[in-house]
Amino acid sequence: MDIDIDMLKRNKNQRLLNILPKISERLNITESDLKNAINRKIIAHDTYKNQKYILFKKKYRHIERGTILFLNENLDYIMGYPKIRRAMVLDPTLKNYFIDKIAIEEKLDGYNVRIAKINNTEIVAITRGGRICPFTTKKALKFIDTKILNDYPDIMLCGEMIGLNNPYVPYYYPEVDNNINYEGDTSDNSNDIENLGFYIFDIRNKETNKSLTISQKGELLKKYNLPHIQPIDIVNKEEISKIKEIILKLDHEKREGIILKDPDMVINPIKYTTHHTQCSDLSIAFTYMYDLGINFMFSRLVREGYQSIEFNENKEEMEQRAKEIGESILYPMINTIKKVSKNETIREDFEIFMDNEEDLNEFLVYLKKLHIAYVILEKEQINNSIIKIKIGRLYNSTNDKIKSHLNGNLWSD
Amino acid sequence: MDIDIDMLKRNKNQRLLNILPKISERLNITESDLKNAINRKIIAHDTYKNQKYILFKKKYRHIERGTILFLNENLDYIMGYPKIRRAMVLDPTLKNYFIDKIAIEEKLDGYNVRIAKINNTEIVAITRGGRICPFTTKKALKFIDTKILNDYPDIMLCGEMIGLNNPYVPYYYPEVDNNINYEGDTSDNSNDIENLGFYIFDIRNKETNKSLTISQKGELLKKYNLPHIQPIDIVNKEEISKIKEIILKLDHEKREGIILKDPDMVINPIKYTTHHTQCSDLSIAFTYMYDLGINFMFSRLVREGYQSIEFNENKEEMEQRAKEIGESILYPMINTIKKVSKNETIREDFEIFMDNEEDLNEFLVYLKKLHIAYVILEKEQINNSIIKIKIGRLYNSTNDKIKSHLNGNLWSD
Structure with missing residues (x-):
């Protein structure tokens, strides 16, 4: 037909x-x-x-x-999550921008999800781009007791899905190792660990985007026993050195960064990320060098310049930063080119756990709809109610362009 | 009016x-x-x-x-100089691309100029983009005996203007230190040294772009005693290790790279550049970080990946390369941001020598026409027939954007 x-x-x-x-x-x-x-x-x-x-x-x-x-x-409509702008330097940006106090929350490296009720009945999980993701919807419903949405149908729960076992930002967080429970099996099998979690950071009106204050949000989430991002501190906007200490600590722990909020949420939050994140982003960018945009690379590089100055680095610290930048660029690129030269395919592999074949198929149809190219690498029926699948996302521009260069095709630049 | x-x-x-x-x-x-x-x-x-x-x-x-x-x-028309494509890897590109022999010439880091006769009388020097540059035209006429264009009015002399004392690519080459001669002065004043030179690399028909063979070109240039790029070697296309040795030597001497040509010039030349050039380009790119395009940066970075693999680098060599890439990015950026934070203006300064005020004014009008922002920093009448001027090219996006970030403006990325 x-x-x-x-x-x-x-x-x-x-x-x-x-x-x-x-x-x-x-x-x-x-x-x-x-x-x-x-x-x-x-x-x-x-x-x-x-x-x-x-x-x-x-x-x-x-x-x-x-x-x-x-x-x-x-x-029914659910407003998109607003863009969070970045402070390139903390001083004087925070003094200029905030009113008096700043609530500091950790920024987690996962993907942004809004959970809301539609048709007065159904709960959906929506990605940043505005798609109802079947994987995310199912997982969110497991992690979150949605009673709150019965009591407050006008709100959306905005949060971050994090952990190794998701199809979008597979990054390990030690705090989200979950045992996958199933009856009758008491073996200690590492296959049964799903590294995935959902943490709420904002409660907003789903139409107006108006946000609860930090304290209202804290109380409500506590009352409903919902997983949420813990505030790190609330400081005066002049206490930038305290914020810098937090950044250094998070950098040391290989965490992404911070979100800075007005306690009453009357102005938009802003973000700031660690050196670790910049380098880790560069590594990803240069692993899939012809697929990720060059704006992505450039923005990470310039952040490093401002950060080095803001943290008043000495010669040794600058050298260390430069070395780590260079290595985050060169090594992943060399790995990728070498792989292609050995006829290996450049892909990003992730493992996810699904309840059944039907759910799995629904998700694969979803990926196709989004024009995401993938291959299924492994599929394991762990028990009656759990399938583990390993999916490889294909980076075709990277594969094709490198192959072309290695085969001797010329380049116009 | x-x-x-x-x-x-x-x-x-x-x-x-x-x-x-x-x-x-x-x-x-x-x-x-x-x-x-x-x-x-x-x-x-x-x-x-x-x-x-x-x-x-x-x-x-x-x-x-x-x-x-x-x-x-x-x-009358003069065809543009054709784009020279790049080999991302030498092996197998050269074997695939060339017929049998490869003539290797050094690639100089200046700007491409075509010199030709128009109206059967006048000689002009044309930039890559197709402008008759008054500075370049005057200098070219000093460096080149244009008798050849009387004998062969259909040709254009394609070459590179190099050296510190030019307004476009001020890069020092030891071989182009010229004494500026003027009568009656025998003092050894370093002000009187102009670092500038012009080297011809192709003789082409100005309408068809058809090129003389390497040997015809060599003979003709020798006959007319014209400055030209010396061939480094002629090798068989399989002798890639010889070419790699040349690259390493040029890299060590901080030179730009090579142009590879078919001896009969029946196929287009291709280019390959050194690690030194990649890093030097990155330094320039990150000195004027918001003015030079991000494609410029990205292209230099990917070349480094291919080069490291092609030269079969060991761990220490990769580390060294990574370090130099990182430092070429971070240090210039830090310098630039620090300068802006001290209210200094980001500009690229160059000194050029002109014969008289009239020539100088003609050139300044030309810069304005091209929308190049500049300031005149110094002007010194060295003698009756020589003016030295120091001009600063302004990089306004870099100045303005950094100032904006340092003043606390937020960034959407």
Whole structure:
């Protein structure tokens, strides 16, 4: 059967145009703006369990990137998580930016998720980009008691999914080693450890993005016994040396960085990351050297310049930083090129645990929909209710370009 | 007086449209292609000593970037210098690409210039981008006996202007220290040394770009006693180890790299650069960190990966390379940020020697026309016929962005 994709898209957009007045009212944006967003392909269509929704692929007027709106009776929508800007230097940025106090929370290196209720019944987990991820939704429902969303249906729980066993940012965190429990088995098998966890950092109104204060959030999360990011400290905005000490400690522990918040959440949080994170990002960037954007690399490099000056480094410290930058660039690149020269394929492997084949298939369909190229490397039925799968995400530009260079093709630069 | 710039441009384009059939015939390109190039702003207008010319800002069909065509009777034109592609690895690239022999010439780190005759009378020096640079034209005429262009008016002399005392790529070469001669002064004043030279590397037909063979070129340049790049060696294409030795020697001597040519010049030359050049480029890139493009940085970094593998480096050599990459990135960036923090302005200073105020003014008008921001730092009348001027090229994005970050402005990344 031939399917005319363009026609399908036109039909979808036509259906959307019919309810445009309603959407316009709901999102408080003009119909002509919405039409423009459709024409410029900022609005995309998607489906989750037969429920149609639209999503904003970029920020557009006051609508955040990743905002999703369900084409249901009520036109339920969940606003995207706002962009968190970065302080390139702590001093004087924090003194200028904050009002008086600063609440410091740890920034975890995972992926941003919003959990909210739709249709008054169903709980979904939405990625930063505005997709309902079936993997994340299932895991979030295991980690989180969602009673809070029955009591407060207007909120969204914003948090970070972290740990080795996720398909997006597989980075090990010692605190999220979970035993995968199943009946009748008492063996101590390392296969049965899932390194995955979810930590809430904001409670926001899902439509307005208005946030609870740090203390309101703390109380509510404690009351409902929900996992959340612990505040590290609350300091006066002049106490930058205290913040620097925290950065150095986190860097030493190979942690990502901090989020700085106004205790009343009346201004947007800002972020600052460790040298460790910059180098670790560079390593990833140069492992998949032709797939990750060069802006990604450049931004990590310039942060290092500002950080060295801000921390008033001496000659030895600068040398050490330079060495680590150079090694984070060169070694992964050499590894990758060598692998390709040996006909190995450059991929990022991750292992995830799924309950059953149906869930696994649903997730694989999801990956395909997002045009993520992958191969399934291993699949192991651990017991009746747990499958472990190892998936390799393929970095095709890196594979193809390196192969081409090694085969002697010329380069225009 | 109000000048309507847009109207002037329209008038220029209108005049151009009138002679389009002739240009089309001359360049062997259709009128509709030419119109398209005008509309897409690939063709720009310029003037040199009241002679109008057009130039191609990008490669378009078979017309190379930097091609210029004079709007004179004969529609004289000089084809742009073709892009020289890069071997990311020498082995197997050279074996695949070349026919049998490879002529190896040194690649000098200056700027590409084409010298040719127009109107059957005048000699001009054209930059890569297709501008007649008054500074370069005057210097070229001093360095080069242009008798060859009387005997062969159809050729262009393609070469590299190198040395500290030029406004584009001020890089010191010991072999181009010239005494600036003037009468009656016998003092040994280091002010009187101009580090500047011009070396021819190709003789090509100025319209077809067809090149003389390596031996024809050598003979002709010798006959006319013209400064030219000496061939390093001619090797069989399988002798890659010899080429690698040359690279290592040039790297050790802090020289840029090599150009590899077919002795008959029937295929395009290709280039390969040293580790020293990669690091030196990175240093420049991170000194003017927000002005030079990030593609520039990225391309230097990936070359290092391939080179380390090609030269089969051991652990210590990789460590050394990584260290030098890291230091080439971090130290210039730290210097630049520190300078801005002390309210110093980030600029690239160069000193050039001019014959008189008139020439100097002509050159400054030229810089303005190219939208190059500069300040004059020093001006010294060395004698009746020589002025030394120190000019600082301003890197405004770098200055402004760093200032903004240091003042506490936030960054979206």
